[in-house]
Amino acid sequence: MSASTLSHAPARDPAAARALGRRRSYMDRIITAFCLAATAIGLFFLASILATLLWRGLGALDWTVLSTDFRPTTYGDDTLPKGGLLHAIIGSLIQVSLATLVGTPIGLLVGTYLAEYARGSALGNAVRFVSDILLSAPSILIGLFIYQLVVLPMGGFSGIAGVFALAIIVIPVVVRTTEDMLQLIPNTLREAVIGLGAPKWKMIVLVCYKAALSGIVTGVLLAIARIAGETAPLLLTSFGNNVVSTDLGRAMASLPMSIYQQANSGFPDLIAIAWAGALLVTLGVLVINVIARVVLRKRT
Structure with missing residues (x-):
């Protein structure tokens, strides 16, 4: 582009440039908020699954489960041996x-x-x-x-x-x-x-x-x-x-x-x-x- 063309190029309106910058910043914040919200939702469900698994699994995990095979249910009769996996x-x-x-x-x-x-x-x-x-x-x-x-x-x-x-x-x-x-x-x-x-x-x-x-x-x-x-x-x-x-x-x-x-x-x-x-x-x-x-x- 020649110097004469540059000299005749219209000057950019500072007010319009500031308005465009604000709109871009506003949209950036909205998209960032949606991304953070989606991440938080995903982490919440993942953490809930892991917490439930640890809470229910650790309570039943013992050496008997690891060292014995299947046994009939002991529900209602604690004298029967507990089965395992x-x-x-x-x-x-x-x-x-x-x-x-x-x-x-x-x-x-x-x-x-x-x-x-x-x-x-x-x-x-x-x-x-x-x-x-x-x-x-x-x-x-x-x-x-x-x-x-x-x-x-x-x-x-x-x-x-x-x-x-x-x-x-x-x-x-x-x-x-x-x-x-x-x-x-x-x-x-x-x-x-x-x-x-x-x-x-x-x-x-x-x-x-x-x-x-x-x-x-x-x-x-x-x-x-x-x-x-x-x-x-x-x-x-x-x-x-x-x-x-x-x-x-x-x-x-x-x-x-x-x-x-x-x-x-x-x-x-x-x-x-x-x-x-x-x-x-x-x-x-x-x-x-x-x-x-x-x-x-x-x-x-």
């Missing part, structure tokens, strides 16, 4: 651990393929679309699918069917986080490694995975947190029992199933044990997250 704890540890071991490598490899090999390809778009559908699909549909695929051919409920159902839930979560984390790595880093003569697979394994490790682990933790509380797919696959069992070929107990069954029993002592189970699930996920964060921080 040992069978459900062992069943959940087995199923969640195996599902994570099965689903994580598959999700990691699929996410790597989408981020490093299939950008813009028709096959990559199709795989991504299917993964997104699985990510948002109701877990009861996955349980029904495994029921038809595994439970009916095997002739009954089994722990291995529960593992397969939970593994399917793990896969899309790990796929999405792995792809997103790998896409955040600058292409200049990839070009530098390739320029040094390293093959692409070594660049992915030694450079990209290391750079995206924190995000990938976070995705795995999110998947564990999700499957740790799933009840619907286990209702159609492993179903549950009332004794300690490590046989994957038979029905296997789990904490979500035990919580669901005992919370609906109508007996106060069993409902209290269900609250203790809900607290155990929450604490288990919390401990896993804290340990992973500490380990990753030390590595960084």
Whole structure:
């Protein structure tokens, strides 16, 4: 713009500028107030849930709950031994651990393929679309699918069917986080490694995975947190029992199933044990997250 044009530009009205500044400041305060109110509402409900869980769960959590399996209700007869959740704890540890071991490598490899090999390809778009559908699909549909695929051919409920159902839930979560984390790595880093003569697979394994490790682990933790509380797919696959069992070929107990069954029993002592189970699930996920964060921080 020339000097003559600038000299003929109309001068800005100071009053109008101050009015515009006041309107912007006013709208900024309104939006900030709405954001703070929404945050306060969310924190209130979250704190209420956690407070209720601690209040009801800690009161029923003791060594008996952790060291014994299911017993008939002691309501009205204190001479009967109190039951616990040992069978459900062992069943959940087995199923969640195996599902994570099965689903994580598959999700990691699929996410790597989408981020490093299939950008813009028709096959990559199709795989991504299917993964997104699985990510948002109701877990009861996955349980029904495994029921038809595994439970009916095997002739009954089994722990291995529960593992397969939970593994399917793990896969899309790990796929999405792995792809997103790998896409955040600058292409200049990839070009530098390739320029040094390293093959692409070594660049992915030694450079990209290391750079995206924190995000990938976070995705795995999110998947564990999700499957740790799933009840619907286990209702159609492993179903549950009332004794300690490590046989994957038979029905296997789990904490979500035990919580669901005992919370609906109508007996106060069993409902209290269900609250203790809900607290155990929450604490288990919390401990896993804290340990992973500490380990990753030390590595960084």
